Amino acid sequence: MIRKQDNKVQNKTSEKGTPNPTPIDTIVLVWNWPWGEHFALDKCTEFGFHGCKLSTNRSLYGIADAVVIHHADIMHNRNALPKQPRPSFQRWVWNNLEPPLIITNLEMLDNLFNATMTFRQDSDIFIPYGQIETMKESRNFSIPKKSKLVSWVVSKWYPGVPRISFYEELNKHIPIDVYGKRHKPLRSEDFHQTISQYKFYLSFENSIYKDYITEKFWSNAFGSWAVPVVLGTSRENYERFVPGDSFIHVDDFPSPKELAEYLLELDKDDVKYQKYFNWRSRYYVKALSGWSYQYCKACAVIKQSPRYQVVHQLAKWFLKDV
Template sequence: MKPLYIQKLIVFVPVVLFVIFLTWSWHRAGFSTAIECKHRDIDGTTADDLQKDSQISVHKKENELLILVWVWPFGETFPLNTCQSVYGISGCKLTADRSLYKMADALVIHHVDIMYNRSSLPQDPRPHHQRWVWFNLEPPLIIKNLHFLDNLFNMTMTFRQDSDVYRPYGRIEALKQPQSFTIPAKSKLVAWVVSKWYPGARRIAYYEELQKYIPIDVYGKKHMKLSWDDFYKTISQYKFYLAFENSIYKDYITEKLWSNAFDSWAVPVVLGTSRQNYERFLPGEAFIHVDDFPSAKDLADYLVQLDNDDEGYKKYFNWRSLYRVRRETGWDSSYCEACRALKQAPDYQVISSVKKWFLEGTK
């Protein structure tokens, strides 16, 4: 017969080993579950593929946002490496590589290029960390199918000042000190450059009435030809330029004023949103508004009067001694600004109806 302590060891040791085995098994199973949960997306897709995770470091640095240009705006390509070097916006990396869709922190989607085809939007589920930016510089007259966007987008980037990312066609900046200016010599009276002729639009009707009382040189499709190379040299000969918008819409003040008129040093005669709306963005004496006159004939009489009044005409340029016009000319600036805004925006928000928000701006 074996001693008593030997018998106890024979019983005790297997029990201890069994307990150790169970503890090790439970710990291993729990650790694996924790790892799986940690790398599982909100939509249930497992993300424990370390190879995919490691790819992120290849495409962007730590604390850098990866912004996917989903479609080139109007098919126009632009440099993707200018955020820091040109605009001083750090921590942003732009890409047009759709294979990085799941890695991207945000998508910027230009509406005109997706508005006729819902399937041109991303078809894969959106990663839970990703935000979509709706980019649009056109008025309601132009854009279609806003219902495509319901509950998909998180931010807006438009010419409206109440957008998440405000992208006007132009703006004025105060000069550090007053400067003198010289008005180019003028030999002609009124010019208008128009590319799209919308029958029945207010600007067409107003032009047809105005031209009864004052000569207007019209350039563009179906009118006098004018190349871009000769544009500013030609228009700068005119005292007045008809900066008539194709839509009357909140904050919609386009290159017709900021570029065509101001860069040509012609006084803009504007037709569009209200004078009050214009004066939110530039001095009231920088333009002539058609609504200031009871009729097109009264406006024509006033322009003829200014044509014979050098001092009265010059007052429409006095603001230039205090301000300068600034225009962003590259698409890349908008995408870099979107990245800047994303860095400062709330972690998450959703726009239930872009259509409702955008159309409410009509007035």
């Protein structure tokens, strides 16, 4: 059998001698393990993605339909990119789930990539940190018992970013239990059980950026059944992905003091507080973390869509909303 680079089919000959084109696997080359984290390459069918082959075997470069390159692992070394010219049929996929605060050296990648894989909804391959799905039928639910008020888990204390100054002011008006480095210890296996005891969780992003809504919101808050108090992109941006009555946005209040007063008011009013859970009768949260799922989804998108957007200047595209 011959792999044809133009139409990506294998030609088999029927009993009557007539070629029968049949689909073949879409090959996605995992150029570098993201953040050095290895993941299973054989899970695509388990996620419902068929006809996909993930591989780290660089000898497949010449026939791979796509090469996914994780930015953080090459951003300080352009020589870590493939040395061979890109075949005309192949996509180089720029993979990045970090905000501009974290990444650098985008300019060195001009005119190299022809597909994007990020948390931005306008990416070729959209990889959100989570999403909600509509239920076929409404369901009843019970809210975990709440005995505590506000919590926050933070591992990176970036000085000067808005979430730090906002927390420091908010903490003057309402008690906040902070977990993570330099604060209360919290084992990962105890995370959801611990945070579910709190009525509110500070889903404060380290960057305010379009579509950047991370596990702080999806897994930490929603996954623990705490009402998210969000600091990040705009309310309008959040409402593109979740109902407006599922979270509290800091921008809805003139100051941290007024926000604290509102949270204390909800603490005393069970009926008003419980309205932030009404959406759960119609939707459920689907966490989308895990590299295996993300790379399989990339393969499926590439397999289904022959079109892509050429990004001549990654910095111009990615930084346009900063």
